[in-house]
Amino acid sequence: MIEPHSGCLFEGLFRLHLAVMLVLDPETLQVLDANDAALAFYGWTPGEIGFRGLGDICQDGPLCTLETLERCREGGGRVARCRHLAAGGEVRDVDIRISRIPSGERCVLFAVVSDVTALVRAENALRDSEERLRSICENTREGLFQVDLERRRYLWVNQAYARILGYESPGELLEAMEDPESQAWYSLEERERVMSVLLERGFLERHELRLRRRDGRAAWLSGSAWVVRGSGGEAARIEGVVEDITPRKRAEDERMLLATAVEQAAEGVAIVTGGSWLVEYANPAFGTVTGFERGEILGRDFFSLFGRGRQPLPSRDIREALLEGREWTGPVRDVKPGGQPLAAEAVFSPIRDATGRVGRAVVLLRDVSPLTRLENRLRRAQKLEAVGTLAGGIAHDFNNILTPILLNAEVGLQLVEQGDILRRPLEEIARAGGRARQLIRQVLVFSRQGDLRAERVDLAEIVREAARLLRERLPGNVALALDVDPESLPVLADPGLLHQVVVNLADNALHAMQEKGGVLGLRIMRRRGGCPEGAAESRQREGEHALLAVSDTGHGMDEALVERIFTPFFTTKRPGEGTGMGLSAVHGIIRSLGGGVRVESRLGEGSLFEVCLPLAGPVAPPGREPGGQRVLVVDAQAFSRRALAMILEGLGYKTTAMRDAAKALRVFARAPGRFRAVLAGEDLHGMSGRTFLKACRQAGRQSGLVLMADRDDEAQGRPAADAVVVKPVGAQALAQALDEALARAARRAGLATSSTE
CATH class of the missing domain: 3.30.565.10 (Histidine kinase-like ATPase, C-terminal domain)
Incomplete structure (x- = not known):
């Protein structure tokens, strides 16, 4: 009990104060006195005061009581948060402040106890809330961010945001992003546009934009952002949430590319429903091939588009193949609505749904009209070639028959006198023979067997x-x-x-x-x-x-x-x-x-x-002076030899054309100086062109050697030839090849002369 000499004022403050106050023995922590608030808080009666101790009401165990004793010795004190047993057996969270106070010849511990149960519960709730929020921020797949508008830097980002931009952690991003305007935005123009709208409206919802990843690639994001304003109403920072839609954008681009490719494809593409065979889609080329407008095709039975020709599509076979999951390929020969012929190759492929059932089919229709025209021209050319060969043979035989007729008619005209009754029939024979000779000349020209002066x-x-x-x-x-x-x-x-x-x-x-x-x-x-x-x-x-x-x-x-x-x-x-x-x-x-x-x-x-x-090639330059120079032409094809001879003669050369490579090599070896150049095809009669030219080089080094290759592979011909020209040969290309070959031959001959000297 507090001594009476302590004063009435202190007694009144202690007893009537609303705070819970205790007076404790510094050695045992026994309760020496308690004010009214303490009696009410702990549920004690005044008679129980001397029988209670701090260890009885503290629920944090002996260690807490021992720590209080140690700190309160020698004038110390303790401030702590503990759990005390209150009235009704309820455990309350309290803040306890204990001070050592002298009281006469002895010292006591004066403790003020504050009930902080509600505060502790609020702190725990706040801590739980923060933990949940932190878990959501760190584990969500959406990126979260805060940007300081004044410093123009990121204040905070979560793990997902850092990962979207290619960083290992938020800390790495915040450290690396010294200038987000140039480092994070893929386009400064896009940033200015987005920021202008955001600051004007105060928010953006589900907006798509591009940011720059750490490796420089674009990251497509869809997100919402809002402006957080300061106490003065100024825009202080921007917060937002974004989703990485780069895979979706890539898939959309691929689908768009595929759609564009199908839409612009030269082949006709159509998609039909499996059961009803109605056309769901058709690209423009499909309408071009079939002759229908796009609006006339969509929603129409596919097989009704055909059937005007003699070879309609075998619809039954096609249906059976597709229902069995097989592809069907075949020709389409029909007539377009305008009457033009339709020639195409069709490919029907089944389209399966998620269950594996054939629900649709894609039809590829390729126009083969150009190919058909080429085939017709080839057949016509082959027919003309055959007719030409036949006509040429007949013309030669007819020439042999016509020659004695004309000769005898001329002899007869010389033997008869003017006015003789036989003279007029002989003149008619001569005139008819002349017309026949002109006709034979035309036949030989057609069959390419006549002598052509080029x-x-x-x-x-x-x-x-x-x-x-x-x-x-x-x-x-x-x-x-x-x-x-x-x-x-x-x-x-x-x-x-x-x-x-x-x-x-x-x-x-x-x-x-x-x-x-x-x-x-x-x-x-x-x-x-x-x-x-x-x-x-x-x-x-x-x-x-x-x-x-x-x-x-x-x-x-x-x-x-x-x-x-x-x-x-x-x-x-x-x-x-x-x-x-x-x-x-x-x-x-x-x-x-x-x-x-x-x-x-x-x-x-x-x-x-x-x-x-x-067109003829350029006229031979004065410095070359091909006149009088002879070129040996060796080729397996007679027409090629004649054509090459014409071109060379037009360039001013004389020519000797031969078919047999072995015979040509013997002719060249007997007098290599006679031929200024040798022109050889790749496939000769008896040996290859390269082998022939190698033999010619061994026989005479002063002649220029030109190989006429079948394909553009100059390196293969270089070891054997001085120049290579690829078929078909034009006059200009041939002239250039000869100039190159003659120049190389001249250098080779000069080196040989120098070495001899």
């Missing part, structure tokens, strides 16, 4: 000369439209045969307009990049060409007639008006010159014949 001629001049002759005999109802390129267009050809080509094509056009008249067009121009598509038998596809176009506005031709116009002796003229060799001679002459002929014609609209000839 020289450098200006095609434009040939056409102008033919036009002057044509004007003199044009009917009154036909006009001539002449369009000739003013520049020279040199070609290697026989001028007489080239003139015959122009006249034959013009005569054909005039015949087509003899009833209604019209316009005869003659046009000549330079063409870069090869002959027009469809030019029959053209071997020179690259380089510059001369193009001769002869057109008319006559009755035109159908496809069946176009297929036959180059066949020898085929004619649409009445008996006595033509031999049927005019266009076939044109075809043979142009083929012999390495060119091609292309025909366009429509019934009632007229026809267009385009003749394409390779």
